Amino acid sequence: MRNIHNITVRTLAIALSLGLSACSEMSPQGQSTAVGAGVGAIGGAVLTGGSAAGTVGGAVVGGVIGHEIKK
DSSP states (O other): OHHHHHHHHHHHHHHHHHHHGGGGGSOHHHHHHHHHHHHHHHHHHHHTTSOHHHHHHHHHHHHHHHHHHTO
């Protein structure tokens, strides 16, 4: 069961990274928000062992920080 969980987390991280490559038409602030959310989600997943709450929390915090950096 733990192996499936690790594969799922890694697959989601890769999919998120590839999805961020679609940011070329976004504003700089939108790009920063998206990148912050992606990095935050990965960081939250890693720090909490892949829990959904940690991943979502990391994405929210990262998105807010990314948004504020490019203001």
